[in-house]
Amino acid sequence: MKFIVYNVRDDEIPFIEKWGKDHGIEVKYTTTTLNQETVEEAAGFDGISCLQTIQYSAELFESFKRLGIKYLSLRNVGVDNIDLPAAKANGVKITNVPAYSPESIAEFAVMMSLYLSRKVGYMRQQLDQKHEFHFSPNFMGRLISEQTVGVIGTGRIGQAAIKLFKGLGAKVIAYDKYPLKNTDNSFVYAKSLEQIYQESDIISIHMPATDDNYHQFNHEVFEQMKDTAILINTARGSIVDTDDLIFALQSGEIAGAGIDTIENESADLQDSRSTKKVNDPDVLKMALMPNVLITPHSAFHTSEAVKNMIDISLGNLETMVNGKTPKDLVD
Known part of the structure; x- marks a missing residue:
C-alpha cells in the first residue's frame, strides 16, 4: 500500500511523514497541483x-x-470543483474532510469582522501612504456587541462562528436551507434571506x-443591505459576484468586505512556494481599498x-484500500 499527496505545503510535510511512519505506509508527497500532466506521477500508487x-x-x-487509481481523498470540505458524475463513471471513490477545524475558519471570520468594524484598514492606509498617524473621525469604529450578525449556513463552521459572535455580545440571526431542529436557544433563524x-x-x-447559490451576493442583494454593512466570505468565491462586490464597495452600497476566497482562484495562489507576483486585477484593486481585508484562502490555516x-485524508485512503467504507465518503 502506498499513497501520493499533491499540492503539499511546507507545514504539511512533518504531519505527512509522521502519519506514514506511524502507519507503516509509504507516502510520497509533491508540491505540484493535480492536473492532466502531473497525474502521471501517481502511476503505481493506490490512492491520491x-x-x-x-x-x-x-x-x-x-x-x-x-x-x-480508484481513490481520491480530499484534504478539504468543498467538492464543488469536482466532476462527480465523471468520477463515478470512472470508478473513482472520493472522500473529504468535513470537519478538520471549524473553529479555525470561524475565528478568522470574527477576526475579519473586528478588523473592518474598527477601521484598521483606514489606519494602515494612512501609515503606509503618509507615514504619519493622528486621530481621525474615519477611525471611529463599532463594537461587535452593538451589531446584528447574520450567519448564512449553520453547519459546523457556522455554529462555531455563531458561538464566537455571541461571546462578543452580538445579536445573531441565521439562515440555512436545512435549518437545525435544535439550536439550544443560542440563536434564532431569520424568516428569509431578505431579512x-x-x-x-x-x-x-x-x-x-452550489449551482443554486452561484453569485447569490450580487448587485440586487448589495442594494438590499445596509450601507454600513460588512460582508465576510470565508466559504467559496463563487457565492459572491466579484464585479458587483467591487462596485458596491466603491459606490458605498456596503461599508466593507472580508474576502478569503475569490472567484477563479489560480493554482499559483495555492502554491505555498510560488514566487510569482499577484496579477489578478480584482485582487489588486481590493487589496488597495481600506475597507477591504483580502487574504489568500487562509482561514483554515x-x-x-x-x-x-x-x-x-490519509486515514480515509487507508480505509478505502482496505475495502471498508469511510464515514467521509462523498456520494
Whole structure:
C-alpha cells in the first residue's frame, strides 16, 4: 500500500511523514497541483490525497482509470470543483474532510469582522501612504456587541462562528436551507434571506458552493443591505459576484468586505512556494481599498487544522484500500 499527496505545503510535510511512519505506509508527497500532466506521477500508487480549489475534470478521472487509481481523498470540505458524475463513471471513490477545524475558519471570520468594524484598514492606509498617524473621525469604529450578525449556513463552521459572535455580545440571526431542529436557544433563524440582508450589520457566509447559490451576493442583494454593512466570505468565491462586490464597495452600497476566497482562484495562489507576483486585477484593486481585508484562502490555516486534514485524508485512503467504507465518503 502506498499513497501520493499533491499540492503539499511546507507545514504539511512533518504531519505527512509522521502519519506514514506511524502507519507503516509509504507516502510520497509533491508540491505540484493535480492536473492532466502531473497525474502521471501517481502511476503505481493506490490512492491520491489532494488539496486545491481548481477543477478536477472529467479528463482527469479518465486518467485515474487508465492508471488504475480508484481513490481520491480530499484534504478539504468543498467538492464543488469536482466532476462527480465523471468520477463515478470512472470508478473513482472520493472522500473529504468535513470537519478538520471549524473553529479555525470561524475565528478568522470574527477576526475579519473586528478588523473592518474598527477601521484598521483606514489606519494602515494612512501609515503606509503618509507615514504619519493622528486621530481621525474615519477611525471611529463599532463594537461587535452593538451589531446584528447574520450567519448564512449553520453547519459546523457556522455554529462555531455563531458561538464566537455571541461571546462578543452580538445579536445573531441565521439562515440555512436545512435549518437545525435544535439550536439550544443560542440563536434564532431569520424568516428569509431578505431579512438577513436587510437587518444585518455583518453578514458571514458559511455555506458550501452550489449551482443554486452561484453569485447569490450580487448587485440586487448589495442594494438590499445596509450601507454600513460588512460582508465576510470565508466559504467559496463563487457565492459572491466579484464585479458587483467591487462596485458596491466603491459606490458605498456596503461599508466593507472580508474576502478569503475569490472567484477563479489560480493554482499559483495555492502554491505555498510560488514566487510569482499577484496579477489578478480584482485582487489588486481590493487589496488597495481600506475597507477591504483580502487574504489568500487562509482561514483554515492553523496547526490543528493542518494536522487533522492530513490525518483524516490519509486515514480515509487507508480505509478505502482496505475495502471498508469511510464515514467521509462523498456520494
